[in-house]
Amino acid sequence: MTDFSERVERVSISGIREVFEMAGDDAINLGLGQPDFPTPAHAREAAVDAIQSGEADxxxxxxxxxxxxxxxxAKHDRxxxxxxxxxxxxxxxxxxxALHVALEAHVDAGEEVLVPDPGFVSYDALTKLAGGEPVPVPLREDLTLDPAAVEERITDDTAAFVVNSPSNPTGAVASPDDIEAFARIAREHDVLCISDxxxxxxxxxxxxxxxxxxxxxxxxVVNACSKAYSMTGWRLGWVTGATxxxxxMLRVHQYAQACASAPAQYAAEAALSGPQDVVGEMRDSFERRRDIVLExxxxxxxxCPTPQGAFYAMPEVPEGFVDACIDRGVVVVPGDAFGANGAGYARISYATGEDDLREALDIMAEAAEAVR
Ligand SMILES: Cc1ncc(COP(=O)(O)O)c(C=O)c1O
Incomplete structure (x- = not known):
C-alpha cells in the first residue's frame, strides 16, 4: 500500500483548505477563489435545453x-x-x-518551469506531477512579475514559464510592455510561455x-468560464495555441478526460456568445469592493499594493495576523500558501458581500492591533 509514485509524493493537498477547516461555520470566509454571483440565466438554460433534448447525452x-x-x-477575436x-x-x-495538459505535453522529467512566487498553487504542483522542477520567480515590490527576472532564470533546461495576469493571489495586472516582453522572451529563447x-x-x-x-x-493561453461568468462549478475552460x-495536448486530454462535460459545453457556448453585460456588472461590483478593502x-x-484586477488583495501583515483573524472568525489565507516569497503577506479574497467585507475589515484591524 505504500508504493506511490515519487511524483505524487512531491505534492500535497493545498494549504488553503486547511485554513477553512480551522475556522468555524459562522466565520466570514475571505479565502474563497470564486465569484459570489449566479451563473447567467441564458447559460443555465442552454445546458438545461441540451440535457432535456438529449443533445448532451x-x-x-x-x-x-x-x-x-x-x-x-470569436472571443479571442473580439x-x-x-x-x-x-x-x-x-x-x-x-x-x-488546461494547465495540466499544457504542462504534461511540454515538460520532460527534470526540466524547469518558471513560476511566479507568490503564484497560483497549481503551477508548482502540476509541474511536479509532470516530473518537472518548478523554479520560483520572485515578484517586484508592486507584486507584478518582472520579465527581466524571468529572462535571467532561463537555462537550457527551461521548458516553460507561466504568466498570470490578472494574478491570483496578488490582483496585479501586467503592463502592456511587460506582456510584450514575455512574448519576446518566449520567441527569442524558444521556450513556451503559458499565459493563464x-x-x-x-x-x-x-x-x-x-x-x-x-x-x-x-x-x-489557458482560460476558462469559471471566473468570467461565475461558472466555477461547471468545470469548463480551454487551451489554445499552435496546431x-x-x-x-489533445493526446493528454483524450486519455485523461475524453471530452469536457457536454452540458457544461452548451452552457459555456451560451455564456461566451450571449450578452456580455453581466461581465461588466461583476467587474464594477468587484471594483467597489476592492476600494472598500483598500480603505x-x-x-x-x-x-497593500493596489490590486488592479481579479478579486484578491495581498497586504503585508505582521506575524501571527492570519491566526489572529481566524481566532476572531475571519478566514484569510497565509501568503506562504502561494510560495516561500509569500511569507509575511496574506491573501484576501473580496468576492464577498459588502456588509460582510466591512465587518471582516474591522475584525482584521483588531487582529492587526492585537499582534503588533
Ligand atoms: C490563476 C488561476 N488559474 C486557474 C484556475 C483554475 O480555474 P478553474 O476553476 O477554471 O479550474 C484558478 C482558480 O482559482 C486560478 O486562480
Whole structure:
C-alpha cells in the first residue's frame, strides 16, 4: 500500500483548505477563489435545453463541440484581436485541466518551469506531477512579475514559464510592455510561455493584454468560464495555441478526460456568445469592493499594493495576523500558501458581500492591533 509514485509524493493537498477547516461555520470566509454571483440565466438554460433534448447525452468530439470552439475563437477575436482557428482550441475541465495538459505535453522529467512566487498553487504542483522542477520567480515590490527576472532564470533546461495576469493571489495586472516582453522572451529563447488568463475580464485599471497578441508559436493561453461568468462549478475552460502544440495536448486530454462535460459545453457556448453585460456588472461590483478593502486595510495600518484586477488583495501583515483573524472568525489565507516569497503577506479574497467585507475589515484591524 505504500508504493506511490515519487511524483505524487512531491505534492500535497493545498494549504488553503486547511485554513477553512480551522475556522468555524459562522466565520466570514475571505479565502474563497470564486465569484459570489449566479451563473447567467441564458447559460443555465442552454445546458438545461441540451440535457432535456438529449443533445448532451453523448461524448462530444475530444476537442469539444464545434460551436463552442467557434465561440471561443470569436472571443479571442473580439477581446484580443487575435484570429484563432477553432481547430486550435481544446475545451477542458476548467482552467485547471488546461494547465495540466499544457504542462504534461511540454515538460520532460527534470526540466524547469518558471513560476511566479507568490503564484497560483497549481503551477508548482502540476509541474511536479509532470516530473518537472518548478523554479520560483520572485515578484517586484508592486507584486507584478518582472520579465527581466524571468529572462535571467532561463537555462537550457527551461521548458516553460507561466504568466498570470490578472494574478491570483496578488490582483496585479501586467503592463502592456511587460506582456510584450514575455512574448519576446518566449520567441527569442524558444521556450513556451503559458499565459493563464482566467481573470482577464476583471481588470479595473488599464486593460488585459495577452502575449498571444505578439507571439503565436510559443504561447499557449489557458482560460476558462469559471471566473468570467461565475461558472466555477461547471468545470469548463480551454487551451489554445499552435496546431502542433494542440495536437500534443489533445493526446493528454483524450486519455485523461475524453471530452469536457457536454452540458457544461452548451452552457459555456451560451455564456461566451450571449450578452456580455453581466461581465461588466461583476467587474464594477468587484471594483467597489476592492476600494472598500483598500480603505479598510489602510485604516488597519496594513500596506497593500493596489490590486488592479481579479478579486484578491495581498497586504503585508505582521506575524501571527492570519491566526489572529481566524481566532476572531475571519478566514484569510497565509501568503506562504502561494510560495516561500509569500511569507509575511496574506491573501484576501473580496468576492464577498459588502456588509460582510466591512465587518471582516474591522475584525482584521483588531487582529492587526492585537499582534503588533
Ligand atoms: C490563476 C488561476 N488559474 C486557474 C484556475 C483554475 O480555474 P478553474 O476553476 O477554471 O479550474 C484558478 C482558480 O482559482 C486560478 O486562480
Amino acid at each position: 453523448a461524448y462530444t468530439s475530444n476537442k469539444g463541440t464545434r460551436p463552442l470552439r467557434e465561440a471561443i475563437a 477581446d484580443q484581436g487575435v484570429t484563432v482557428d477553432p481547430d486550435d482550441v481544446i475545451a477542458t475541465a476548467g482552467g485547471s485541466e 488568463e482566467v481573470y482577464e475580464t476583471i481588470v479595473f485599471e488599464g486593460e488585459h493584454r495577452s502575449p498571444l497578441e505578439h507571439e503565436r508559436e510559443n504561447v499557449v 502542433d502544440r494542440i495536437e500534443r 479598510g486595510l489602510a485604516d488597519a495600518g496594513l500596506d
